[in-house]
Amino acid sequence: MPTSNSLVTLLEQLPGVSQVDATSDRVNSIGNTVVRCVYDGRRAVAVGADGRTEIDALLDLVDLHLHGAGVVGDTAVVADEVVLLLVQDAWDTEAEGALRTLAAELRAPVRVLLRRLNSRGDLLPISASGLDDIGDHEKYRYTEWLRYLMDLGDRPPTLVNRVLAGVTRPEFRAYPMLTRKNWWSLRLEGLEVAQVGAQQGRVDVGQDYDGRRGPERAAWLTAVPEGRLDITDDDSSVARAAGAINAFADAWDGEVPATGKHNxxxxxxxxxxxxxxxxxxxxxxxxxxxxxxxxxxxxxxxxxxxxxxxxxxxxxxxxxxxxxxxxxxxxxxxxxxxxxxxxxxxxxxxxxxxxxxxxxxxxxxxxxxxxxxxxxxxxxxxxxxxxxxxxxxxxxxxxxxxxxxxxxxxxxxxxxxxxxxxx
Structure with missing residues (x-):
């Protein structure tokens, strides 16, 4: 992953580049990993960070162009085209595919030209068409998803419904999971408190990270000192799990006021x-x-x-x-x-x-x-x-x-x- 300095060095060696700016742009809320410049008379950004930042850079570029009054610094830029320079040696990555889709989906009166700039300074074209083969489940490795989705059926298994019945709060809900066959995440207003399948499950909230304990974990251990509880088909096990969730819910209500932070x-x-x-x-x-x-x-x-x-x-x-x-x-x-x-x-x-x-x-x-x-x-x-x-x-x-x-x-x-x- 190139640094901002090495990215700037690459850009300075590329003919047609000017107005290179690798500082954080607080006015437009753009970090220094997205380097702004002019390339061949067009507004451009260059990015070679993690995949998420690379994809985000296209939105930053479009937003800048829509609000940039046709100039970068004191250099006028063309109105109908912008350029995104993806600085990386690898090709056909997730970021490149996403950028192709975004460029193809753009409906504004401006076109995004995608180019890949490698570490040797070569400028290579990226396809202008969207990712029109994303329906190929074998190529994109999601064949097993259909089985997981369909195995969920129309309702959770009986064990899940028994735990739900023991916690009557409307904010206590079952969410289908797609990482384990017919398993369900039970959440209290979005906070996971249990994972339950057809025959077994567990109840637990949060975990410690690097010796630090979050408020959710602390409230759980106050209500349920033993921490994790396993769930079986036995009535007493289900009742114990539901009781623990109810106790935590009451404790958590006291920790989080109704005027709490956005979540x-x-x-x-x-x-x-x-x-x-x-x-x-x-x-x-x-x-x-x-x-x-x-x-x-x-x-x-x-x-x-x-x-x-x-x-x-x-x-x-x-x-x-x-x-x-x-x-x-x-x-x-x-x-x-x-x-x-x-x-x-x-x-x-x-x-x-x-x-x-x-x-x-x-x-x-x-x-x-x-x-x-x-x-x-x-x-x-x-x-x-x-x-x-x-x-x-x-x-x-x-x-x-x-x-x-x-x-x-x-x-x-x-x-x-x-x-x-x-x-």
Whole structure:
């Protein structure tokens, strides 16, 4: 991974490059890993960091161009083309595939030219077409996902339902897991407290990291000093597990006031149990299944691919809702330590890439058909809490980037993103 200094050195050796800037751009919320410059009369960025930063850089580039008044420093740039220089020797990576998709999905009056700059200073073309073969489940290594999805059936196994019955709080929900066959994650307002399968499970909350104990773990050990509890089919085991979860829930209520910090898992939980109004320009979205039917958060953490990768794990979508037969891929962001500027902007790339995968993943169509959904019609949105008055300029900028990629920007009442018991 090149440093900012080595990246600048490469750029300075490339003919046609000027206005190289590797400082942090606080005005536009862009870090120093994304180097801004002009290449061949076009606004450009060069990036060679981790895959996530490389993909985010395209959103930074588009946002800069939409708000840059046609100049970089004192150099005028062309209006209809920008350039992203991906600084790496490897080709056909996940980042390169994602960048191809994003460039192809751009609907603004500007085209993104993708180039790969290797360590020898060679400038190589990257295909201008989107990743139109992402439906090849063998090439992109998601063949086993269909089996995991379909094995979940229409309802959790009996043991899961018995634990659910012992904890009557509406915020206690079952989430299907795709890493183990017919196992379920049981979560209290988005916080995992148990994993349960058809015949066994365990109850536990958090863990220590480098000798540090988070508040969730501390509250759990206060309520349940023995820590992890195993769950079996025995009635006493189920009752003990449910009692421990109830005790922790009561203790956690006292730790987290209703005016707590924003938390994405909390917002996700409340959307997936149907208490948050989520409206697009075409109307209200609904859950994949009625919330009264069962306490299951269907549509949580749906797996996707963004490009070629050596890993078997997916890129997981926050929330999948519906408008009739149309699925909606929702990327959630909340105001936290990362703020609302670049952090929210980068959520657009996730929404676009989730949508693109779902539309093309014909192999997974049987799962969508189970819910009466047409995967090829998938739409996308970024969902955030209502903006504060001092954040309005970032809202306007985010809206323009969303429009550029045909992604809807949805705001929800701010209190739904805050930790704490809903009263």
């Amino acid at each position: 994405e898992h909390v917002l996700e939980s409340r959307i997936l149990r149907g208490i948050v109004p989520v409206r697009t320009s075409e109307g209200a979205l609904t859950l994949l299944r009625s919330p009264e039917e069962q306490r299951v958060s269907w549509g949580s953490q749906f797996p996707t691919r963004w490009g070629l990768t050596k890993s078997n794990s997916g890129r997981y979508l926050d929330v999948l809702l519906r408008d009739g037969r149309t699925p909606w891929a929702l990327e959630l962001k909340v105001d936290g330590s990362a703020g609302v500027a670049g952090y929210y902007r980068h959520g657009v790339k996730q929404a676009v890439l989730y949508r693109h995968f779902i539309r093309h993943a014909t192999y997974l169509a049987p799962w969508f058909e189970r819910f009466g959904l047409d995967h090829a019609a998938c739409r996308a949105a970024v969902v955030v809490p209502e903006f504060q008055p001092d954040q309005e300029r970032w809202r306007d900028r985010l809206q323009r980037v969303c429009d550029a990629f045909d992604v809807e920007l949805i705001t929800v009442p701010e209190h739904f993103a805050r930790q704490g018991t809903m009263r």
